[in-house]
Amino acid sequence: MKFVDEYRDAELGRAVSAQILSIVEPGRHYKLMEVCGGHTHSIYRYGVDDLLPSNVELVHGPGCPVCVIPMGRVDDGIAIAHQPGVIFTCFGDMLRVPGSHGTLLDAKAQGADVRMVYSPLDALRIARENPERDVVFFAIGFETTAPSTALTLKRARAEGLKNFFCMCNHVTILPPLRALLESPDLRLDGFIGPGHVCTVVGARPLQFIPADYGRPVVVSGFEPLDLLQSIQMILAQLAEGRCEVENQYKRVVPEDGNARALEVMAEVFELRPHFEWRGLGFISQSALKLSEAYADLDAELRYSVPGVRVADPKACQCGEVLKGVIKPWECKVFGSACTPEHAIGTCMVSPECACAAYYNYGRFAREREVV
Amino acid sequence: MSPASSVDAAEHCITCGDEGIPMQVRALAAPGSEAVCLDACGAPQLVALDLLDGVSVGESVLVHAGVAIARAAAPASAAEATA
Numbered sequence: 001m002k003f004v005d006e007y008r009d010a011e012l013g014r015a016v017s018a019q020i021l022s023i024v025e026p027g028r029h030y031k032l033m034e035v036c037g038g039h040t041h042s043i044y045r046y047g048v049d050d051l052l053p054s055n056v057e058l059v060h061g062p063g064c065p066v067c068v069i070p071m072g073r074v075d076d077g078i079a080i081a082h083q084p085g086v087i088f089t090c091f092g093d094m095l096r097v098p099g100s101h102g103t104l105l106d107a108k109a110q111g112a113d114v115r116m117v118y119s120p121l122d123a124l125r126i127a128r129e130n131p132e133r134d135v136v137f138f139a140i141g142f143e144t145t146a147p148s149t150a151l152t153l154k155r156a157r158a159e160g161l162k163n164f165f166c167m168c169n170h171v172t173i174l175p176p177l178r179a180l181l182e183s184p185d186l187r188l189d190g191f192i193g194p195g196h197v198c199t200v201v202g203a204r205p206l207q208f209i210p211a212d213y214g215r216p217v218v219v220s221g222f223e224p225l226d227l228l229q230s231i232q233m234i235l236a237q238l239a240e241g242r243c244e245v246e247n248q249y250k251r252v253v254p255e256d257g258n259a260r261a262l263e264v265m266a267e268v269f270e271l272r273p274h275f276e277w278r279g280l281g282f283i284s285q286s287a288l289k290l291s292e293a294y295a296d297l298d299a300e301l302r303y304s305v306p307g308v309r310v311a312d313p314k315a316c317q318c319g320e321v322l323k324g325v326i327k328p329w330e331c332k333v334f335g336s337a338c339t340p341e342h343a344i345g346t347c348m349v350s351p352e353c354a355c356a357a358y359y360n361y362g363r364f365a366r367e368r369e370v371v
Numbered sequence: 372m373s374p375a376s377s378v379d380a381a382e383h384c385i386t387c388g389d390e391g392i393p394m395q396v397r398a399l400a401a402p403g404s405e406a407v408c409l410d411a412c413g414a415p416q417l418v419a420l421d422l423l424d425g426v427s428v429g430e431s432v433l434v435h436a437g438v439a440i441a442r443a444a445a446p447a448s449a450a451e452a453t454a
Contacts, residue, residue: 038389063389091436119437121419141436144389148438151421196389199433199441222391251444252391252433258440261422 007223008046016228017051023235024053032234033324034192035061035177038222040354044361046224052231059186059324060354062176063194065140065169066093067322067346067353068277071312073169074099076305077138080167081112083303087130088114089123090138096349100310104138120152120166127156127164136165136299144196146170146288147261150268153290153297167299168289170269173197174205175286176277181213185325190234192227193219195249202257203247210243221249268294276309278346279319318345321354328355335359391433393443394418396426408434 024030034040040060043049049058062068074097081088081104088104095105095116108114117123120137127135139149149166156164173194180186193206198219209217216237220230230248237243247253268291275287290298312318315338317331328334328347338344340356347355394408400417406426408418419438420426432439 036389119419121437142389144391144435144440147422147440148419148436151419151438154421194389196391196433196435196440199391222389252441254441258422260424261440264422 007221007225009225013051013225013228016225016232020051020056020228020232020235021053023232023239024055025239026055028055030056030189030235030238031059031187032056032190032192032231033059033061033180033188034220034227035063035173036192036194036197036222037064037067037353037357038196039063039192039194039220039227041357042222042224042227044357046227047361048224048227048231051228056231056235059188060321061180061324062277062280062322063142063173064322064346064353065142065145065171066091066097066349067318068171068176068280069094069097069140069169069346070276070278071099071310072276072306072308074104075101075310076300076307077167078102078104078107078112079305080136080299080303081107081114082110083134085133086113087126087133087135088112088138089117089126089135090114091118091140092116093349094138094140096343097346098343098349120149121155124152124156124161124164127161128159131163134163134165134302136167136303139166139168139170141170142173142194142197143170143200143265144194146265146269147200147258150261150264153268153294154264156297157294165297165299165302166290168269170288171275171277172271172286172288173201174208175283176280177209179280179283180324181209181215188215188324189238190215191217192230192234193217193245195219195221195226195253198247198249198253198257200258200261202255203245203253204255204257206245210245214243216243217245219245219247219249219253221252267291277322278312279322313344316345318347318355321347328358331355389435391435391440393431394434394439396428396430396432398428399426406439408432408439 123137203219206217218230218233269288270291271285272287272289274282274284315333320326343349347353396406398407404421431443433441433443
């Protein structure tokens with residue numbers, strides 16, 4: 001398939017792998033973090049880490065917008081879903097994220113009208129088709145997805161729809177990266193940059209990482225060859241004493257991002273002063289809410305929600321996995337009490353999160369007894 | 372055309388995976404800010420073009436959650452991909 005086969009060529013993969021082997025210093029341990037869930041998924045699915053020398057370690061960061069939703073926000077969504085007459089819409093993986101007393105899927109089983117959508121525009125269509133009912137879209141995602149929500153809200157306003165609302169949980173990628181870099185728990189040598197976030201924001205906003213923290217960044221595509229080449233480029237920077245933002249994904253990522261997308265986001269959203277990230281605590285200016293101009297479409301203003309901060313289950317170590325402090329298999333409930341079928345924490349819900357990705361693709365390769 | 376599931380057959384979440392699917396524009400649909408696009412398997416989808424200017428038939432775009440967020444350029448070969 002075009003756009004795919006070129007980036008899965010095994011011979012080229014072996015060649016890049018050999019280049020990596022020739023660059024690394026024996027005896028030096030390298031820790032590189034990928035922050036995007038899509039990269040985590042590709043790494044495990046295609047066994048990219050198996051093609052790296054043993055002294056190059058990939059650490060999985062908080063790049064899954066489902067995983068970082070705290071339980072209290074899920075409870076708020078469920079409260080809205082139970083309101084009479086509401087059609088509650090969300091992306092598929094949100095249905096299985098546990099709140100304090102169950103998931104949105106459980107709420108659906110209890111009679112709430114909860115519907116999975118592929119796009120916020122699907123939710124808008126449902127609102128057009130059901131003018132007598134309120135339709136609420138539970139918006140999640142980083143800067144890749146936020147413009148889609150923004151343009152949907154603009155369309156709702158332009159069409160004069162009075163029954164479409166949004167509960168906004170969009171988060172932004174740069175503040176948690178800064179929080180990770182400030183963390184004493186973590187010592188990283190470089191970053192594999194989020195390819196599709198950068199199609200919107202551009203590669204330039206990542207420049208604070210080399211400038212303020214002295215770590216190289218390579219913005220990467222999602223195919224196995226993209227990841228291998230990006231890792232090679234980071235290691236080349238380290239070997240040559242360079243430290244900069246490079247763009248491996250030039251076929252898609254423009255240097256300055258998508259101006260129209262940024263414009264739409266600026267019109268519809270504003271930054272929250274702070275937002276709770278599961279496992280990372282409160283991070284300043286790391287999430288979006290609807291701007292004052294769009295307050296009439298804000299579900300959190302229309303409906304009363306509990307708004308309670310809920311602590312994670314004691315057994316859950318998602319926070320440590322999201323920060324890259326521990327690997328999925330090092331969590332004490334991984335594969336036993338916590339599986340994709342019965343997830344205790346969000347890292348096991350989404351296929352792109354480290355725990356689920358490792359459970360689905362990586363665990364068989366390790367010699368380890370799962371209790 | 373039916374919308375694809377947000378968790379497809381490969382158990383892939385579009386937001387967690389930051390999914391971006393390259394698609395080719397096959398026809399520009401009314402009311403002018405949407406297009407019929409084909410994915411790599413030839414399946415048609417209706418895609419919103421609000422975030423890109425001047426998209427024309429035959430171009431390749433990157434689609435996320437039913438919206439084109441960037442133009443996509445294909446390499447001539449795999450070797451060019453890693454040059």
